[in-house]
Amino acid sequence: MPLRHLFIDMNSFFASVEQQDDPRLRDRPVAVIPTDARTTACIAASYEAKAKGVKTGTPVWEAEKLCPGIRFVVADHKRYVVMHNRILAAVRTVLPIDRVMSIDEMSCRLTGPDQAPLRAAALAGQVKWAIHELAGDYMRCSIGCGPNVLLAKVAADMKKPDGVTSLTDADLPHSLHRLKLTDFPGGGP
Secondary structure (H helix, E strand, O other), X not given: OOOOEEEEEEOOHHHHHHHHHOHHHOXXXXXXXXXXXXXXXXXXXXXXXXXXXXXXXXXXXXXXXXXXXXXXXXXXXXXXXXXXXXXXXXXXXOOXXXXXXXXXXXXXXXXXXXHOXXXXXXXXXXXXXXXXXXXXXXXXXEEEEEOOHHHHHHHHHHOOOOOEEEOOOOOHHHHHHOOOHXXXXXXXX
């Protein structure tokens, strides 16, 4: 099967927007919270916070224990929408967007010569560069290329953060066999 889809998944989107907009937060553990209260939970965490065990759903009090010095930022959804629109504009300079899946995920169709693995990888690099130029250097993404949207999303998740992965016919059997069921979108415990 040819590569038919390129899937873009922004890395730690809400926390990355905060780091992009506030240089004091860059390269530091950051968690985005819905309201300024110790009884709430994190809705996003930067990769620096994730390295200490903080993830989506971690209570604020627990995040403070796991990651001393973590900075909490109250979510600002208007700013996230502005950044989302910048990212869409950036991607559109390279490829038409087929579907917007969420505020931080989108899929583009690959057609004709763009389905070749080397060309798809080159397009992924161009998308990353366009996002860097229009949205900022802290707005990173993982990109997957696959024969359908599901496998392109799985590919995007395989090299996070900031990776590019293609699942060609040659890759599919051994790449998928090593995955857990929870590695597939919609699969939970």
